[in-house]
Amino acid sequence: MIDISTEFFGKKIKNPLILASGVLGVTRGTLESVCEHGCGAVTTKSLSLEPKKGHEGPNIVETECGLLNAMGYPNPGIDTGLQELNGWKMDDALIISIVGKDAKEFGQLAAKIELAKKELGASAVEAVISCPHTPGYGMMAGQGTCGSITEITNAIKENTKLPLIMKLSPSVPGEVAAAKAAEQAGADAINMGNSLGPGMKIDINRKSRLPGFGMGGLSGPAIKPIAIRCVYFISEAIGIPVIGTGGVNSGADAIEMMMAGANYVGVGTSVYYRGIGAFGEISNEISDWMKMNGYAKLKDIVGAAHSKK
């Protein structure tokens, strides 16, 4: 088996796979289970200042080419959320995802994490500014602009010393400028990206919109080509690491994402198609592919597509 371990902000992780935020991340038990099933790093469900119930269901509906989800950030709030995660002991990295209405809220959330940092055992903070379907947050609050990204990044960096990942949207044009703005404001990595959209499904029998919120972010196979393109151009423009998230469902998909320039690969919707075993399976597929094709190190794959036109 080829060693595909890598480094993630000072922690050695067994592979470059990262559980995307919003999937299986409500409880410590499921996050640990994802690690046991072969994931290198896990991201919590996004935590907000106050508890949130989220949208009414259906929260996830299947389409012909992926999932439409509109969860609406259900979470117990940052205080309870951090208690749940306190004292992370797994070898795999823990990323705390936060979501705020504005830069001020992001700053407050970061300050709370900074206070709990010692006991927490987290490797990084991820700020989501790209949700396509929650009023008051992300794209619906205009957080995707360069100005807003700079402001939010600054606010978080001022309040915590933990490495910061900015999670951008594949839905807005100008992703390269957005990533540059984040880098210049001090972000330590870019996660490209969130679900695409929002999209909408009409149930023709009920003449009614789905998911329950009326629209939702598209994830899964359909969005992979867009994520790949975004990762390719972002990784060319910035010097900080890139997490490539969007439609990865196999080892070959992960290799493709890394060749586009991703240092790490986000996996989320694959859990729907392959179950929680997806992480271990994709990890094995990556090393099998490398072995078959004569690659010895991940380094030889990351950004490999950039040397050729």
Next chain:
Amino acid sequence: MDDFEITNPMYTNRIKKILEENYRIKSIEIEHDMIEAEPGQFLMVWIPGLGERPMSIANNRPLTISVANVGTVSGELHKLKQGEQISYRGPLGRPFDLGLQYKTELKCKTTQCVSTENSKFENKCDCCCGIDEASKQESGHPKLGTGNPKHILTIGGGYGVVPMYFLCKTAREHGIDAYAIIGGRCEKDVVYEKHLFVVCKEVFVTTDDGSRGKKGTVMAEFEWLIKEKKFDWVYTCGPEKMMKAIAEKCVELKIPCQVSLERHMKCGTGVCGSCAINGMLTCKDGPVFDAEQVLKFSEFGKVSRDGCGNRKEM
């Protein structure tokens, strides 16, 4: 074009019949004949514009759900009339194991298939403890106990009786003798007694105030009956503390036992993680779990979570 098939479609069908089971429970029969539902599974039932809730399946032919009027979505379901549309996804979740020939699935996709502290127990699927090739060929699905059961005991508390009826009916169709203990606070809370009577060898009813059947709890009846008769397998659905006591007793007596859990579900398909219990997902790894398995969960009988993910002591 196989790649474009949707595995979890939203079905919409007409309501065939509505039965009033008691003052707050209605059974809704749906015109959907070709569905392959197994006892213990559930549907995610959708009221457009309002929400979606998990409802346990009370029967497969006709496809039936029983709905207690306890909230907004169930309240709307109670207003539906015969001939109107009803929409749902499913059947979802791991069913009860009756030792029948389930669809062969050599590789189990549940999260229990890894060697963690929670999953090191015997008679599980091939990926966690390597059952031999022969038995893998035979069923491919985790087996409860060994051999086919002849006599089963089901214990249902409150609405927990609903899936027990489907289980007993299925057992009877396969020549297995089913016995049922059902309980409620008082006479008007006892549901499905008549239905169970048709498919069971014997039905034992208890109420807290003695207004129907024996006065007392199902637990007292269970402790008596389990000594009185020999049961191969035991199944239970109801309040979690009751299920915990039954699971403990069965493990002590070395009788295979399964319980059906309830947690706050959202996606119903193992993605969102809302219904987690100690790292397992009630919607996908459950709702049916083996007694040995749940007794290792520190949250079993103690902690559940609300829609935000807040822990609630039971």
